[in-house]
Amino acid sequence: MKKTIKKNRNQLLESWFDATINTYPEESARILGKKSNRFDNPIGGVTRETLEDVLTLITEDFSREDLEKALDPVIRIRAVQTFDPANAVSFVFALKEIGESVIEKADIINFYRLVDEMALAAFNRYMKCREDIFLLKATESKRRIHRAFERAGLVAELSEGDLLGSKKS
Amino acid sequence: MADELTPDEALDKIDYRPRSSSEPRNWLDTTKSVQIRPGMYCYAAKPESVETLGLPYAREWNPTDEDWKLPENWQEILHEGIKERLERFRTFKIFMDICVRCGACADKCHFFLGTGDPKNMPVLRAELLRSIYRNDFTFAGKLLKKIPGGKRLLGSREMSLEALKEMWYYFFQCTECRRCSVFCPYGIDTAEITIIGRELLNLLGLNIDWIATPVSNCYQTGNHLGIQPHAFKDMLEFFVEDIEDITGVDCTPEFQKKGADILFITPSGDVFADPGTYTCQGYLILFKYLKDKYGLDVTWSTYASEGGNFGFFTSHETMKRLNAKMYAEAKRLGVKWILGGECGHMWRVINQYMDTMNGPADFLEVPVNPITGTRFENAASTKMVHICEFTADLIKHGKLELDKSRNANRVLTFHDSCNPARGMGLLEEPRYCIKACADEFYEMPPNTIREQTFCCGSGAGLNAGENIELRMAGALPRANAVKYVHNKFGVNSLATICAIDRAALPTMCEYWVPEVDVIGVHELVGNALILPGEKERTEDLRMEPLPGVEEE
Numbered sequence: 001m002k003k004t005i006k007k008n009r010n011q012l013l014e015s016w017f018d019a020t021i022n023t024y025p026e027e028s029a030r031i032l033g034k035k036s037n038r039f040d041n042p043i044g045g046v047t048r049e050t051l052e053d054v055l056t057l058i059t060e061d062f063s064r065e066d067l068e069k070a071l072d073p074v075i076r077i078r079a080v081q082t083f084d085p086a087n088a089v090s091f092v093f094a095l096k097e098i099g100e101s102v103i104e105k106a107d108i109i110n111f112y113r114l115v116d117e118m119a120l121a122a123f124n125r126y127m128k129c130r131e132d133i134f135l136l137k138a139t140e141s142k143r144r145i146h147r148a149f150e151r152a153g154l155v156a157e158l159s160e161g162d163l164l165g166s167k168k169s
Numbered sequence: 170m171a172d173e174l175t176p177d178e179a180l181d182k183i184d185y186r187p188r189s190s191s192e193p194r195n196w197l198d199t200t201k202s203v204q205i206r207p208g209m210y211c212y213a214a215k216p217e218s219v220e221t222l223g224l225p226y227a228r229e230w231n232p233t234d235e236d237w238k239l240p241e242n243w244q245e246i247l248h249e250g251i252k253e254r255l256e257r258f259r260t261f262k263i264f265m266d267i268c269v270r271c272g273a274c275a276d277k278c279h280f281f282l283g284t285g286d287p288k289n290m291p292v293l294r295a296e297l298l299r300s301i302y303r304n305d306f307t308f309a310g311k312l313l314k315k316i317p318g319g320k321r322l323l324g325s326r327e328m329s330l331e332a333l334k335e336m337w338y339y340f341f342q343c344t345e346c347r348r349c350s351v352f353c354p355y356g357i358d359t360a361e362i363t364i365i366g367r368e369l370l371n372l373l374g375l376n377i378d379w380i381a382t383p384v385s386n387c388y389q390t391g392n393h394l395g396i397q398p399h400a401f402k403d404m405l406e407f408f409v410e411d412i413e414d415i416t417g418v419d420c421t422p423e424f425q426k427k428g429a430d431i432l433f434i435t436p437s438g439d440v441f442a443d444p445g446t447y448t449c450q451g452y453l454i455l456f457k458y459l460k461d462k463y464g465l466d467v468t469w470s471t472y473a474s475e476g477g478n479f480g481f482f483t484s485h486e487t488m489k490r491l492n493a494k495m496y497a498e499a500k501r502l503g504v505k506w507i508l509g510g511e512c513g514h515m516w517r518v519i520n521q522y523m524d525t526m527n528g529p530a531d532f533l534e535v536p537v538n539p540i541t542g543t544r545f546e547n548a549a550s551t552k553m554v555h556i557c558e559f560t561a562d563l564i565k566h567g568k569l570e571l572d573k574s575r576n577a578n579r580v581l582t583f584h585d586s587c588n589p590a591r592g593m594g595l596l597e598e599p600r601y602c603i604k605a606c607a608d609e610f611y612e613m614p615p616n617t618i619r620e621q622t623f624c625c626g627s628g629a630g631l632n633a634g635e636n637i638e639l640r641m642a643g644a645l646p647r648a649n650a651v652k653y654v655h656n657k658f659g660v661n662s663l664a665t666i667c668a669i670d671r672a673a674l675p676t677m678c679e680y681w682v683p684e685v686d687v688i689g690v691h692e693l694v695g696n697a698l699i700l701p702g703e704k705e706r707t708e709d710l711r712m713e714p715l716p717g718v719e720e721e
């Protein structure tokens with residue numbers, strides 16, 4: 001199966017990329033799907049690179065952690081856009097249908113399992129990104145203003161260090 | 170770029186996708202699609218803040234509620250508001266008329282590129298207001314709306330509640346950064362459309378709190394954070410103590426000193442919010458150096474304690490009221506001219522509005538650097554000089570003694586803040602200062618810097634907590650370029666000259682590129698500048714060991 005994926009990597013990538021970009025509104029997908037400079041089109045650029053990395057990774061030995069790391073850039077973007085959680089990671093499942101045209105029948109169950117594994121990694125990473133966002137939301141203003149006041153001794157409360165310390169314990 | 174597009178492709182960029190079953194392919198009919206999504210919008214202005222400023226229709230309201238508690242004749246108010254502004258602002262009238270919807274701006278907005286929401290294409294955002302203008306104010310509009318299908322032909326629509334809600338939602342998803350205007354073949358400044366759009370929304374009391382409360386604070390107390398004069402002085406005195414610990418030199422500044430050479434005004438974020446506070450310490454060190462070496466007399470003011478101007482994000486009148494205190498204080502103190510700190514929109518207000526709003530400031534002199542003799546012709550009328558121009562001029566004339574090795578732990582890149590870059594063309598001076606203070610500097614890709622710089626995603630009053638998803642999505646194009654130089658050159662420090670950047674970019678970095686830290690240009694100057702009589706420094710302004718010292 002890995003050989004088949006490797007052999008058909010470009011075809012898989014193009015179809016998977018299109019399916020992922022088409023989760024955006026059509027008017028946007030048309031622009032984001034163009035092969036333009038990666039700095040002029042970060043969603044398109046990062047999405048393509050990430051999917052490419054993931055397709056390479058699955059032809060090698062990998063752990064769930066490796067998968068999460070490889071999926072991170074694209075999930076990180078989708079976690080701050082207006083997708084609901086299901087639609088943020090649904091692009092992974094698109095690979096099942098795409099794979100059906102190239103993967104041999106005998107391997108298809110294994111391929112589905114692989115995609116499932118990828119979906120679990122995507123879900124993990126999505127939650128991690130959302131937690132990052134909530135933590136930033138909770139600590140940002142405190143870090144900015146409160147810390148300056150703390151250093152100046154204008155407020156006396158638990159310091160940010162104390163609070164973050166209690167999180168670790 | 171516009172010239173790379175064929176007409177078909179350009180037209181292709183605007184898609185009139187089905188929005189309603191009654192009129193498929195008409196994107197203007199958005200009745201089904203107006204969704205005020207959490208994470209993308211800012212909370213409504215508190216009524217007290219709106220009241221302080223005497224702005225109309227102060228009330229409790231919630232953007233996610235069906236009922237926005239609008240005045241009964243709100244459509245009439247808006248109609249009159251648009252009419253008045255079309256007469257007052259020639260630019261607004263032209264920008265409403267001349268857009269040919271070529272689509273050159275469509276993919277230039279960081280909010281579109283980050284959110285993927287088609288209504289964040291500048292052309293479509295502007296079209297939200299333009300469609301109403303066409304319907305109510307143009308001859309063709311009046312004629313065509315009587316014909317079936319005429320409205321669609323012209324791209325016009327009635328001022329409905331849904332249209333109003335949509336304008337509110339998207340005009341507060343624009344940071345007025347003007348990147349789109351760089352690419353417009355007609356020179357339409359879409360930011361000005363947002364400015365007028367927000368001004369119109371304010372006629373109905375529809376501001377956001379992250380703007381209204383700072384404006385109210387600034388109007389009453391002198392700065393956005395509402396910090397009173399004694400606390401402002403306390404903070405600077407605390408910085409003085411820290412600097413003395415680090416350098417052994419007392420950098421106590423002057424406050425409200427009558428007859429000083431220069432009045433220094435900076436955004437209050439530099440005084441109260443990390444990491445701007447370290448930039449503020451850099452200013453204190455620079456002024457002490459100039460006083461000891463050259464006898465330059467600089468004063469701060471607890472009255473003009475805010476360089477920023479959130480009035481700019483409310484209305485022209487509010488901007489004028491907040492800006493007036495700069496000139497009033499300069500006049501009262503009898504200084505020669507004003508020096509301004511590292512800030513973003515403050516400089517757009519100064520460079521493009523101050524002179525005609527509250528000027529001419531005939532009582533001030535055309536700024537001349539008394540140490541180098543340089544006459545700042547660009548500030549001949551506003552009488553206000555950017556500190557990066559001032560410092561770059563001092564460096565150019567060899568007037569500052571700098572030890573670059575103290576910043577040797579920093580591998581730098583520079584984020585051009587939208588307003589100094591596009592609003593006043595300040596591109597070289599900050600880079601010149603950085604390169605004089607540190608050895609390792611790498612530019613981000615050319616299509617992401619200078620006049621093409623990508624916004625931090627939090628400007629124009631949108632640096633709130635509740636809209637963090639919008640901010641992080643909007644910061645994607647910037648972060649994407651930062652990540653690139655981090656990976657390629659090992660960049661670990663993102664230098665910037667804007668207080669909003671210093672507040673917003675650390676959060677951006679933490680989410681997208683956690684290995685990169687944010688630093689003001691004058692923090693670098695403060696670290697590198699060798700003060701007369703200083704002790705051997707072992708720490709930088711953040712009280713972290715200087716490079717080389719940590720190993721000893």
